[in-house]
Amino acid sequence: WVGLKGMKKLAEIGTGHSFWAGSFSDLGVWNREDLCHTSLKDRHWVMAPPGTLAYPIGVTTIEWCGHRTLTLKIHPGICDESPQEVAQKILSEFKKLTLG
Secondary structure, eight states: OOHHHHHHHHHHHHTTSOOOSEEEEEEEEEOOHHHHTSGGGGOOOOOOOOOSSSSOEEEEEEEETTEEEEEEEEOGGGOSSOHHHHHHHHHHHHHHHHHO
16 A cells, blocks of 8 residues: 555665564454353454554454454555545455455
C-alpha cells in the first residue's frame, strides 16, 4: 500500500533505530467445550493493535467458539486515502482469500 518509494522512506527513517513496519498478534483458538456450550459462545472480541507511525499496520486475530475475529489498524501517515478505506479494501481481500 505504501509502494516502493514509501518502503524506502520508511527504511531510511528507521535506519539505526529500533524500527518495525507493523505488528501481528494471533491470540489463538478458544474452542473449548466448556466455553462453546454456554452463553459465552456469543461473545465477540475486539482488539486494539498498535497504530503509530513506527507501527503503521497492526493486525490481531482470535478464534472464539468457532468464530474468527480480525482487527486491522492502518496509520493515516502511510495512506493517500482515509485509513478506513484502506483497511476496508485489505479486509475485503482477506475475506475473499479466506472464504474462497
